[in-house]
Amino acid sequence: MTVSTPGPGFRPRAVLAMSRAAAAAVLAPDSLAALGRVCDLAPLPVLDDLTTDRARSLLADADLLVTGWGCPPLDEEVLAAAPRLRAVVHTAGSVRGHVTDACWARGIEVSSAAAANALPVAEYTLAMILLTGKRALERARDHRSERRRVDPLATPRSVGNHRRTVGILSASLIGRRVVELLRPHDIEVLLHDPYVSDADAAALGVERVGLAELFTRSDTVSVHTPLLPETRGLVGRALIDSMRPDAVLINTARGAVIDQDALTEAAVAGRIRVVLDVTEPEVLPPDHPLWDCGNALITPHLAGSQGNEWRRLADLAVAETARWASGAGFLHPVRRERLAFTA
Template sequence: MPSTPPPARSLPRAALAMSADAAAAVLGAESLAALAGLCDLAPLPVLDDFTTHRARTTLADVELLITGWGCPPVDAAVLKAAPRLRAVVHTAGTVRGHLTEACWERGIRVSSAAAANALPVAEYTVAMVLLSGKHVLERSRAFRADKVRGNWLGTSTEVGNYGRTVGILSASMIGRRVIELLLPYDLPLLLHDPYVSDAEADALGVRPVGLAELFTRSDVVSVHTPLLPATRGLVSGELLAAMRPDSVLINTSRGAVVDQDALTALLQQNRIRAILDVTDPEVLPSGHPLWECDNALITPHLAGSQGNEWRRLADLAVGEVARWAAGDGFAHPVEHERLAFLA
């Protein structure tokens, strides 16, 4: 007699919880089809308000939430409506905005696409390190105005990227990717991170230094520390004033990590230069003096995943759902005890 095939394994029930715009941007047709093949995915539209009758009905048997930008807080009331919820896969970076303590208390497993989102931020940072070393912004502006190349053999020895010291503030996920991408270049790398041992710093390929030394010795300081109560204003006016003349501050973290008033004053004095993908607030008021600083490049928080880079977030999330549905652990878990140190 032919053997009886094993019973088909039922797919876990899942739902998408994020803003409609986030879902449309990040989860294309192929990603949605892949998710539907891995789980019993609740029909669209996505859940962007957990208080509606439809949301409560959907949550009643959901085992997995696939979240994204714009997901409402998953609090005790939501968990009460979702008694079977066991895991969350986030299609973006930080989960601090929507996962509450109630989720951790229940023991919900959490994954994030922060690793995928870290790469374009690191790529942006490396590009800006190299471009600022060549004084590209300033020289392009002068070339456009004068339309004369000038004596290129008379270029100042302050211009260029050979032996230029780069200081990394925080070996966060993004900070580590920046270090990894900068290692092939002739750029000595310094790191300040009180949670990184000397042995770990050596393994990363960087020299550990104190906070003040990072700012006094670096030609470029790149900020990658998350915004936490302890890091608000961490990059103080005193540290900024100690930077080498014509050195560069790059901030792709959060604007409030830096004393913005002190930075503005130094830029107005042409003491240093700055590349800011973040400010406080975002966006700066139209009359803010930073807009008038020619030695500051301000970009609209674009370093993170955008455009076709959103597909990388979706691919990571699909992979995590596949692992979880198969009974395996997440490749990119978010641990509660590390949450206070994450962006």
């Protein structure tokens, strides 16, 4: 079997492997056309089952897989059917669900659109930091109920974003984008991340602090920690109870990073306010007290790429495919040794 080397003039044979719903959402016709200009793309429909005769036929000639949500695991059996496969371009964030040890053992190169997906999550977080600082949601609710003029000079000094202290939990891709977006604002930013040095923190323009100090000093804590065995339940009762009265806890990471029971008790008691784009479980039971809690805003896991934001994921996949085919390598590679620290 002759295998061409990426470089000038190389056109990899590529196959789409993801759920059909993911392909329809992320890969609009113009994105598919753009992808087809930088590789020889196998015809639709996409592969959502890699064990069928059609899948084996397409995998036999594939140099590259373009994957997405719903891609089956690329295990040893799948790789045996894809002897030419050398690269995976993922159109979403985490690759944990489908890139297996067998991929790393073969030396398959992997790229992810996590950097593109980080921006809308960071934008959501910035919006929630600023809106909760002004208590905009609660005041809008009261205004709708009372329907009378409110004297702005009677606003408590606790309201507002001037010199507000925001604590960022984890300098992940998303955490770093939040720090970037906060720079134009008159806000003090604290960071806790055990893998970030004082020099790194200084370069980011933040103050590096311990985990306990992050919670006691911050007016708002924003959680950006990936869910790993060691981070499950990381934000426990002691940290939640140590937060300033009326402080805000924002979670766009994973619900299981936070002790849900302790969080619920604090919010229902009115000690803190919470903004949750993720919960544990992912959809709370219908009778869960947070649904009717005035101190809780729960959104349906919408912070990540949705709607027209999917175009960023597709554009990044096209660019990464073109770079890899040219021999330049991926701009957004996923490293096996970094998987223990990423989502």
